[in-house]
Amino acid sequence: MASFWARVWIVAAVTVTLATCLEGKFTHSAYLDPAREKYFLQWRLDADTITFRASVATLGYVGFGISPNGDMIGSDIVTGFVTDHGDTFCYDRYASARTTPTIDASQDWRLEASGENGTHTFLQFSRNLVLCDSTDRTIKAGTTRVIWAYHNQDPQHDTALMYHGETRGARSLMLLDVPQNREMPDDVQTIDLLNTYSVMKKQTVYWYRGFKVPDFGGKRHIIAFEPVLQPGHEGMIHHMDLYTCLKDVDPDMYDGVQHARHSRDFPEDWHSCKIRLVAWEVGGEGIYYPEKAGLSVGGPDDPTFFLMETHYNNPQHKTGIVDRSGLRVLYTSELRQHDLGYMQLGMEVARTLIIPPGSQAFVTAGTCYPDCLEKAMEEESIEKIHVIGVHFHTHLAGRKMKMRHVRNGVELPWIRNDGNFDFNFQQTVSLQKEVEVLKGDYLIVECTYNTTDRRKVTYGGLSTEEEMCFGHILHYPNMKLRRCKSNPHKASYLTALGATEVTFSAAENDYVPIQPRHMAGKTIQKLLHSIDWDENTRQTFQTQQRTGNTSVTCMKKDTSVEAYHQGDIEVCRKPPFAT
Structure with a gap:
């Protein structure tokens, strides 16, 4: 040169x-x-x-x-x-x-x-x-x-x-998304929430660490979260989520305590820590909130304890490694106009998320019904919420995700659509334009899966080989509703497989067919293993699970789960733009 x-x-x-x-x-x-x-x-x-x-x-x-x-x-x-x-x-x-x-x-x-x-x-x-x-x-x-x-x-x-x-x-x-505002106020301060995890040989480990929320000296706003990834460990960390709890948890007792999920010593109190504040996924960047809103901490009703969940994925079964990755919290005393809320939509992680093998584009849907949303708004005298951001999440079989919005039987423009979803790049995205959600609206999360490389049924579960279907929304004003989700009822699956009469079996602790006789007494898992899947069977199964009854989760900050059954909604027309 x-x-x-x-x-x-x-x-x-x-x-x-x-x-x-x-x-x-x-x-x-x-x-x-x-x-x-x-x-x-x-x-x-x-x-x-x-x-x-x-x-x-x-x-x-x-x-x-x-x-x-x-x-x-x-x-x-x-x-x-x-x-x-x-x-x-x-x-x-x-x-x-x-x-x-x-x-x-x-x-x-x-x-x-x-x-x-x-x-x-x-x-x-x-x-x-x-x-x-x-x-x-x-x-x-x-x-x-x-x-x-x-x-x-x-x-x-x-x-x-x-x-x-x-x-x-x-x-x-995300080439076309709104750029995040990374300009921080002069008084911005940080707290690092880090693991000390001795890597286990197991491929999938959900690791939890408790953190006492410090005394901020008054209300503050969290305005950003950033991942802190230990160099060389990026490939083993699938996601990091930060939770607060439904119950009052003693922050002094559990500050710095660490456990794997399902370990004998896993604290019973931590099972109530289901209020997700932040979700970071593999390939994502930091999360920087819009200038008008922040997550409230330090106030009289704000959390005093955080529980951080880290999903470690270790397919090479490495050992002898200590990971100190985690999340960095950025906060300010310059309070913003609104307190942010964070709500999880879609489907619960359960065996009722069922995807047949050999599927090119199998679609599941979890619905937030108006009964749940409207009740939560009325209890807090809220007429509407403003959605400003969305975070999608599935596992390895996920290919597309969509958040639909229906009002008075008319489908409005989708809140978010990702037709090329990537398991290795899951990012919280600020919307180009805020979306108003009113009482009576439906919010539907659709997930499309490809299981052409699988010979067995894929169920909902925690490992990356199992599946999830979440859509989280960031909104203001904040309210106590934290989960508004639905899953197909097992009776709907049995109907799709040919059952004409279904009952609950105390012996199996599950729903089973009564008729026809050759299916009688068999659980859905037993029946699924004997199916010779073809395209017609897959389509029938998908249609039935999307149009049959659903089990609904409506979980608020200060109440237990409310579950009930509800039929599928009817949409009067297709979305107002091409799919």
Whole structure:
């Protein structure tokens, strides 16, 4: 590159300066290779156009693409490089195989700026969100899988590319979401809530540690949470959740106490700690609340005890490691306008979440019914709540998630939709526009699963091989309702399998068929193991569980669980935009 610096250093300096100036105008950024921090991407959204700026630690070519699933095949790709003479070559490409991507006949990626210095290549390019070219990919709201690559040398000519080798990868990003406000007030303070966990050989461990909430000297607002991940342990931490409790728990007794779930010494008091304050998932960033709201601590009715849950995933069965990861709490004495509330929607973690094997797109739904929501609002004289953020959660089989909103039999625009959900990237997202939820509204969380690689039924459960279907909402004003969820009733499943008459068996402590005779007395688990699943059976099973009776959880901060049965709702029309 010596000739480049000798002959066109002034041009390069101008280009790099331009790129540096443009840097301040970008609203989002991320390292696409967070472990190495060699490929830094910035981006911004302008109406129907998105602009990217890639800063990569190479003096060779740079590649970037929009992928359907994190794989090269089917990706919409742009490649570019700056020559020794300062010329830039940039091409719109597509990949139909794992080989050199083809140059697209329609060049829809637009180069806006480029340059090199002694260590990095800078490329700035833009494109429309929606393109009519069949080889391009539309960029949608929700999770986008991007791929990246680079080489340490320039190609021999403008259209050539050499194999990139190991300098490649994929990452999930929320390209179109509202940027988080990370500007902190001058008086911001922090508390670190950290584990001291000696890693067990088991693959799945839910680890809990108690923390006494310090005396803040009065009410404060928590305005952000950040993950504190011990270097090298990022891959073993699936999620970290912070809870408060339904009962009064002695904070002095349990401060610093740690236990695995289901251990003999697990405190009975901790079973009431079901009020989730924050949820961080693998691949996510920190959570920074909008300027108008914060989580209240230090006030007369605020929690005095936190319980942190960490899901450790250890498929290699490593031992001899101590993990000290956790959560950082950022708080301020400059109180914001509203106290935040946090509510969990969707389905309870239970064996009544059942997904047949071989399913391409099996849909489950958990409903927050008006009975629960309206009662909670009336008890606190609240006419409506404002939803400002959403957090989705499933496990490995999850592919899509959606939060639907129904009022007076009419489906309103979805509160949140992620048609490309990624288990390894689960982030709390601020909404582009606040959503008002009124008394009488339904809130429905739909999860779509793919189990084509499984031969057995997948049940709801805690391990990553089992499944969950959650949708958490951040809202104001705060209220005591913490869970508003539903699961299919077991009688509905039995009906789907052919039962014509069902009863509760005290001997089995479960629902069983009476008729037909060949099914009599058998539990749902026994019947499921004998099914020869085909597409018709899967579809019948899905339809019945979504339209039959449900068991509903309506859990408030200061009451026990209320459970009852309720039929499915009717939606008068489809959503007002294409699915």
